Amino acid sequence: KKTANISFSNRGKTLEDELNDSNEYYLSNNIAVIHKKPVPIQIVNVKYPARSAAVITEAYFRSPSTTDYNGVWKGLYIDFEAKETTSKTSFPLQNIHEHQVKHMKQVIEQDGLAFFIIKFTTIDRYFILFYEYFEKKWERMIAGGRKSITLAEMEEMSIEMQASFQPRLDYLAALENHLQSLL
Amino acid sequence: KKTANISFSNRGKTLEDELNDSNEYYLSNNIAVIHKKPVPIQIVNVKYPARSAAVITEAYFRSPSTTDYNGVWKGLYIDFEAKETTSKTSFPLQNIHEHQVKHMKQVIEQDGLAFFIIKFTTIDRYFILFYEYFEKKWERMIAGGRKSITLAEMEEMSIEMQASFQPRLDYLAALENHLQSLL
Ligand SMILES: [Mg+2]
Numbered sequence: 203k204k205t206a207n208i209s210f211s212n213r214g215k216t217l218e219d220e221l222n223d224s225n226e227y228y229l230s231n232n233i234a235v236i237h238k239k240p241v242p243i244q245i246v247n248v249k250y251p252a253r254s255a256a257v258i259t260e261a262y263f264r265s266p267s268t269t270d271y272n273g274v275w276k277g278l279y280i281d282f283e284a285k286e287t288t289s290k291t292s293f294p295l296q297n298i299h300e301h302q303v304k305h306m307k308q309v310i311e312q313d314g315l316a317f318f319i320i321k322f323t324t325i326d327r328y329f330i331l332f333y334e335y336f337e338k339k340w341e342r343m344i345a346g347g348r349k350s351i352t353l354a355e356m357e358e359m360s361i362e363m364q365a366s367f368q369p370r371l372d373y374l375a376a377l378e379n380h381l382q383s384l385l
Numbered sequence: 386k387k388t389a390n391i392s393f394s395n396r397g398k399t400l401e402d403e404l405n406d407s408n409e410y411y412l413s414n415n416i417a418v419i420h421k422k423p424v425p426i427q428i429v430n431v432k433y434p435a436r437s438a439a440v441i442t443e444a445y446f447r448s449p450s451t452t453d454y455n456g457v458w459k460g461l462y463i464d465f466e467a468k469e470t471t472s473k474t475s476f477p478l479q480n481i482h483e484h485q486v487k488h489m490k491q492v493i494e495q496d497g498l499a500f501f502i503i504k505f506t507t508i509d510r511y512f513i514l515f516y517e518y519f520e521k522k523w524e525r526m527i528a529g530g531r532k533s534i535t536l537a538e539m540e541e542m543s544i545e546m547q548a549s550f551q552p553r554l555d556y557l558a559a560l561e562n563h564l565q566s567l568l
């Protein structure tokens with residue numbers, strides 16, 4: 203049901219939807235080529251029915267060895283992981299896989315750009331957190347410290363961005379502003 | 386059965402295996418971060434048995450919208466498609482998807498490196514073909530010309546490389562030599 207009251211609220215859209223929409227916009231406007239990677243699946247059984255497409259009848263989800271999204275933007279290699287949290291006060295580190303962290307570190311070492319896009323769904327706020335900052339908090343956890351990044355820390359370390367209309371989440375504009383400000 | 390006569394022949398190894406081995410070598414030696422993308426699957430049905438992992442019971446292969454491999458090497462975005470042919474005389478263009486070609490063009494426009502790694506399995510020869518050269522032959526086909534790239538054309542337009550031991554296919558060294566020669 204459409205209403206005249208168009209809102210940029212996140213209700214009903216997942217962060218993944220919002221990013222896929224944004225990436226489509228970037229692609230069709232020749233701004234960047236960034237895609238979500240397919241979910242890795244281990245295929246155990248496939249049937250080949252006569253006159254129709256092969257059917258996978260047994261398969262299992264595998265844990266990803268890299269991140270959700272990668273691609274190229276103005277010659278820069280872009281690599282990020284998207285995460286939502288319902289918490290209003292902190293971003294939990296538990297559902298980040300160690301091999302994803304390792305992957306991002308490897309990306310940085312090859313002069314790629316690695317970051318998280320984090321959505322606090324309850325308070326409708328979005329942050330871009332560079333791997334270099336994330337790493338400090340990840341290491342704090344490894345050393346026995348807190349298992350999350352507080353909202354205050356997030357505000358201090360990351361780039362906050364607003365959802366908009368087109369593109370839905372202009373994370374490349376946010377990155378560009380930030381990179382410009384460093385010059 | 387092991388023999389003393391170690392050969393670098395391709396028998397038994399697919400190009401994909403060879404490239405995966407090479408990428409593992411690159412990764413563990415901090416040379417580059419390049420991964421094969423998972424095969425895209427459309428999941429229709431999933432069962433969640435008590436006390437065990439989710440099982441995908443119905444799914445279908447989707448045609449890939451991008452290429453096989455991508456990643457980052459010394460700040461460069463790398464994107465390629467791997468193809469084998471059993472032909473001794475030409476590389477057929479039929480099994481290349483139009484959306485893969487479009488993707489590679491988009492990558493070039495963002496200053497990424499896009500290419501094919503092509504193995505002539507019968508004659509055991511390997512070529513790196515930059516997208517820019519491939520495109521000419523693709524357009525020839527679109528214009529009604531031949532539906533393949535002849536071996537002679539391949540020799541003229543691409544970088545030939547030899548299989549070796551470690552890494553199995555040192556395509557980044559081959560690229561580096563070529564890029565150096567352009568300076
Ligand atoms: Mg994610």
Ligand SMILES: [Mg+2]
Nearest residue numbers: 453466467468
């Ligand atoms: Mg392939």
